[in-house]
Amino acid sequence: MPTDKEHVHNRIAVLRAERGVSRRDLATALGVHYQTIGYLERGEYSPSLHLALRIAAYFEVPVEVVFSLTPFPRLGSTT
């Protein structure tokens, strides 16, 4: 499990829900175990650069849209 210092925030769950993609579908597309997607979403595992880039490519967004070192602002927040 990554320490607080190494924690990488991500928006995989949001993107997945928005596109209607299941964990299993995303896992199959990326060639990883479906539980790995769950651990990524829960922040219990930080992906390698290669996997992070592949996740971003899957959702067709820049990598910084999916991953960030600081928490993403909540939807509807003004800051």
Next chain:
Amino acid sequence: MKGTTMEPTSRKQKAEALREESRRRAAERQQRRDEIIRATIDQEVAPRWASRAGRRRLVGLAAGLLALPWAAVVVCWYLAPSDTAMWATFALCLAAALGFTLIANPLMKVTRGVAGAPDRLLDERQITERLRAQALAHRATLALLVAASILVSTAVPDEGNVATLPSAVFAVFAIALLATVAALPMLIAAWRMPDPLPDDED
């Protein structure tokens, strides 16, 4: 003349074709094996082992089995050479081997392949998890060896710098040590395994 120059080439081609066929068959066999392992990894885990507490009970059971060859070492130490020591050692080692044969499959299932499946079937998170378990197992084995050497150096009857021990002790000790080194990474991986997430498709 033409025949003699063609023959080696045709023999080479035949050999190459045979090698190619053998490679293809080996690849097919591996693919079938991988499919079986993948199906095992993704099988539903028995409810009694699905939770962290359940997995740790399974690890406890495996640790108990792993203790059997060590018990055989103690038996040999005190009773060998004798029929009692021989049969007790056979019984303990056989029970451990049979128990592990039965428990290996559930262990692989509860760890989703981190314990037991070949590397090529694991993703980067699972391989990291396996490496961590192996590193911890290495440290644990080292600690075990230090403890065993201290125990042996204090327990061995030392009469005039000549230690006398039944030779069976060394053979059974080697078996127990091998079993520990082989099994410990699996047990540590199963012990550390976090709870699986509920499926979002439900």
